[in-house]
Amino acid sequence: MGLDRRAFLGLVAGGTVGAMFTPIPWKLIDDASIWTQNWPWIPRVPKGQVDYVATTSKLCPAGEGLKIMRVAGNPILAGGNASHPLSCGGVSALARSEVYMLYSPARIKSPMKRNGKTFAPITWEQALVEMAEKLGAAKGAVASISGDNTGTINEVLTALTAKLGSAGSFMMPSEATTAAKAMKLMGVQGQAGYDFENADMVLVLGADIFETWGTSSRNRKAFGANRPAGAKPANTYVYVGPTRNNTAAVCDQWVPAAAADLGVVALGIAWHLLKAGATSNAPGFDTFKAVVNGGFGPEDVKRATGIAPETLATIAKALASAKAPLVVTGSPFGQGLGAAPVIAGMSLNMLLGRINKPGGVSMLPELPSVVPGALTRAAMLDGDLPAFLKGVESGKTPAPKALLIYDANPAYGLPEAATMAKALEKIPFKVSFSSFMDETAALCDLVLPNSLPLERYDDVATPYGSGFCVYSLVRPIQKPICDTKTTGDVLLGLARKLSIDLKFDNFQQVIKEKVASLTKVSGGFVAKDVMPWQVAAGKPAPALVGGDLWKALEAGYAWTMVGQAAQPAMGFAAEVLAKAVKAGKPATATVLAPYAQLRTGTPVTGMPCQDLTMVPDTELKGDTTFIRVNSETAKALSLKKGQSVKLSGAGVDCQAKVHIFESVMPGMVAAPLGFGHTAFDYYSQGKGANYLSLAAVAEEPGSGLSMWIAPEVKIA
Amino acid sequence: MSGQKKEFPITWGMVIDIDKCTGCGACMASCQTENNVEPQREASNKLRATSWMLVYELTNDKAFPNHDIAYLPRPCQQCGNPPCVSVCPVIATDKNENGGIVSQVYPRCIGCRYCVAACPYHVRYFGWYDPIWPEGMDKTLSPMTSVRPRGVVEKCTFCHHRWTQAKDAARVAGKDPENLDDGAYVTSCVQNCPSGALAFGDIKNPKHKVHELVKSPYAFRLLERLGTETQVYYISRREWVRKLGDNYLKSE
């Protein structure tokens, strides 16, 4: 085009004044402006019939059901599914990305083999041969890591690892791993499920329940449903944690407390409840009482946490007088918490009589497994990956000869990144099944890209935090765009090559069998007209019509079940509390208070392309991320607004700029996670720093669990 | 403000419950993909980034521990008396259709940016560059919204295409397209907000939830004293939040 808009406008402006009164120039301007916009390099929108199909988000850990809008059969937009109990119509920014991430520049387009410092594409057959050979040779020392907390793929992965001679099958650390450890120490089985829908007073200890903790979209819908706009809320939420994060921003009260003190706060509240006469038949109550009365009186707690005695007394009173109080404990950044604070929080639920009650906590049973020789979810969650890798790094634990990495990015998403990277280096053969070129894939010998959730069969079984058992289907609604395969199929193909019998030929069969197994679980039903929280509140559960389950799941409904597994009474695990929770002196060092947000993706997705726009310029500007301190801390550390600083911890340095934000506790440095990628694409790479790498891992006394909840940092 | 509020039988309005907004940004993500806004690599430059829906962080300006924050999602306010319309030399933006949605006709826009300057709510964005999608991602463009070339101004349209679709769906179902059920037409952000912080409907229709919501004693509009008579309402039980909705002098 010879004439651009600007030149054209100049031309028009030169000679028109005299012709203002005739309509012709106006008509010409209109025509010409249409013509100047006829630009062939602007993409055209697709045309064709519009329809909607259902699936479930797998990229977003909140597990929302999705309705995908398609045009001529191609997915266009991912929206919430109003009939799915974990969405109720809502979707996170991350779940929204399921469609456009199909075309993420970070996608791995074909299987690849390391060739010195770079990768060379290979065929799937070559990949299988190579893998069979290397894994055959590594027999007896094969480890696996999964970052998928909810998929039946873990059964295939762990069964195969076991048959190859397992050196350990690990889950990436998360809220679920911490909670599983706590429940084990309290002597119960199953996954703690929180019934927000029926609770009227919720005390949130640390957990960012409306952002990164568990079924966050569902948690928010439950929160909002009882808070009609402009009217008096029918529930009360109190948040305890180091910053007024996204959760605290909408809670009725924020009680500032260091993440390291969450257990102290819980036991401080227990003190008030005990004083008011709370009691329990549960094992260990007497020891618990002695521990609480011995060191968590109002003055002890005040000295340790700075929280005024009246504050905790009022919260205890509100909990005791609520109809359906609920206490939920977690890490403000979704990982790194010890088991003891979760035990302490759970003991409040026990004192309040909230176990297996509507609006309380239930120990949700695991769904039946279908792949012979697979680890249960509980067994997988029991592994301690940071401890294992630290052992490998120091030489205390023999390094596995081969490592299979599924849906996980340990080179980026673990604390003490420098140590973890050294440990990974010691493992001679590593395979990543990542869909995106992440930091871990970049270290591997083989990269065998998984198809994305919209291109494969997969499933979501009871994400951590859900108040009920829930199962929903992920199904292919688009042919793989690149030369990728469903990892389940690849692993089963590999098993065949190695003459290992895993019972199934392809992953779709595994999923079908899983669904068939659900029809045998008593009490299960399809959430359609009746939602699981209504059943928890007393409404009869509808019957399950067996043959239709697959169809119902395909249509986007979820299978659900309410109530907990039959089991021995939950104990107080007071001996763990005695060792791990101490109302000591407040920390004098500067403490990192990381926070995570779904809009910056997960370690596996990197920054979703559209989401950079959502990041405020007080969090990322240019290529620098900001830490947040309040003005008191800034003064104490001589920091100025906008100043460039260096943070050091765990042998790593990170750059940052300073943002003054008053809703951070004194002495704390709040730092956003999800930045500082060295891999992925231009939306992620080089944007800020990965502050998780500053966190040193310590062992929690009493439980032995790795924890990194309150890392000390130096600022210069 | 000169000019008069334009009245229509239907008045599409949004009511935003600030007390439920966590600031997650899901509404922005919903909007961008619904309306074919390109993924922006340098989005941290807020002077250049386009976001029809933008979540602002409000603060009560107090020091710890009395500090408080709130999040304010900001679409086009669809002013009843829109300052942007009166300044447009080519009538590329107008308020002339039942429903009261302020239109934006891209092929007509000459990019003079008067409206950008006139809009008191900063909801208008000028395309400084041609939009670029990563290779292949243009296959996920929505057919409901056209792609804008550089050089024109764009803004939130209350997902106007969804209204057209809702009317069509009503016709097919034998219902009255001019009297839609509550919820039959909602914008993408309203539909997807995980907190349920946003509500949408015809403010004049007593059968629609928003009809009552706008009468809440906690409801307010942004910069009400300008007389723009916006169709977006906010609700907060916190007084300091409501006060921030307008430019008050310290003494008021």
Ligand code: SF4
């Ligand atoms: S999606 Fe809802 S909660 Fe999130 S920022 Fe938008 S309005 Fe607020």
Ligand code: SF4
């Ligand atoms: S908010 Fe701005 S763009 Fe929207 S109608 Fe009002 S003046 Fe015009």
